[in-house]
Amino acid sequence: MDKYNDRETIQKTTFWSTFFDKTKDGKSIFSYRMKRWILVISFHLFFFLSFFIDLQMLEGSLSGSRFLGFHMIDPFVTIQVFLSTYHLPINMIIGTVTILILYLLVGGRSYCAWVCPYGILSEIGEKWHNTLVSKKIIKERKFDHRVRHIFWAIFLALSFVSGYLVFETFNVVGIMSRMIVYGWSVAFIWVVVVFAMEVFFSRRAWCTYICPVGTTYGYLGKASALRIEWNDNCDHCMVCHDVCFENQVLEITKAKYDKQREEKNIKKEYITGADCTLCARCIDVCHADALKFGFRLKGLV
Ligand code: SF4
Ligand code: SF4
Known part of the structure; x- marks a missing residue:
């Protein structure tokens, strides 16, 4: 690819x-x-x-x-x-x-x-x-x-x-x-x-x-x-949605949430949906490097 x-x-x-x-x-x-x-x-x-x-x-x-x-x-x-x-x-x-x-x-x-x-x-x-x-x-x-x-x-x-x-x-x-x-x-x-x-x-x-x-x-x-971590390099191209068979977990990649994120100054978020298999197909295809693996240990303890 x-x-x-x-x-x-x-x-x-x-x-x-x-x-x-x-x-x-x-x-x-x-x-x-x-x-x-x-x-x-x-x-x-x-x-x-x-x-x-x-x-x-x-x-x-x-x-x-x-x-x-x-x-x-x-x-x-x-x-x-x-x-x-x-x-x-x-x-x-x-x-x-x-x-x-x-x-x-x-x-x-x-x-x-x-x-x-x-x-x-x-x-x-x-x-x-x-x-x-x-x-x-x-x-x-x-x-x-x-x-x-x-x-x-x-x-x-x-x-x-x-x-x-x-x-x-x-x-x-x-x-x-x-x-x-x-x-x-x-x-x-x-x-x-x-x-x-x-x-x-x-x-x-x-x-x-x-x-x-x-x-x-x-x-x-x-x-x-x-978890998979999303960042605001994302241009909402939706290729990750195409390759992901559980793409309901990728809802946060949609442009409609940008306004809320801007208001709260959110630059990155974790994909927390239980259905995500961490297969990383979305990382493989993301041309904007907006997705990667991330440990949210700090946030959990
Ligand atoms: S493939 Fe990357 S740039 Fe495209 S919508 Fe998904 S996260 Fe955003
Ligand atoms: S890791 Fe796999 S299951 Fe999880 S969001 Fe990416 S493509 Fe979908």
Whole structure:
């Protein structure tokens, strides 16, 4: 991508080009998308090697793992276990607290962009979806993203009444994570169904409207230290809105808020919306350098 000389909307850029960015002096560098993909693939390579050659570095899967002996448990799994069994083993509590502290520091739904293996598939599906929409083969369908909170409550209620971790049957993150480590399973058919829904029906529908794992991390993200920081270099070109699948969180980039900001002399603001995955696609495409990662630790303590 060459964001300083071009508007890098999804439609204009090839998927491959989004893995590289050009600096102002024309040097080609890895984009955040490339860095995220490298990290996601590395995590799963370590999961695989820990099982396959007994590396004992990162064992288990994303639902529950051990990193160098430290337990890590997905918080949504923990809540489901508690509601279905009324009991939490001590290792589970320790593993969940570790994850809570980690994501309170590094941004809540950053899990979706920097850890989740389905996120990679979903980004490919997003490009295909947008191509089909631009060719008028399918229609763009949008729903109220707040429906995710209803799904979150429904899956927890199902655990409570059934005594089983019902969502884990449908959890594309868990299915993919286990499949990468332990091999193929018939459950992968469900991942294909979800992927097809995102390509042919609605842009990144699973991540935006359904996945309670992401919703749980989003709740953490509201209070987390690492956020995207906006500054008044912004000229409201709206390219960030185009590439962001949760672009309701980018409301502050709109020109209509300039007057209020001028009155209060606000030069920078954090994007605090729980739905932001810190994927940094917006940073990758912002030609005005109006977006970057920022720690709001000072403001929180
Ligand atoms: S933040 Fe950057 S990409 Fe977004 S509207 Fe402002 S200038 Fe455009
Ligand atoms: S605001 Fe930026 S970092 Fe957050 S989800 Fe949108 S594109 Fe990704």
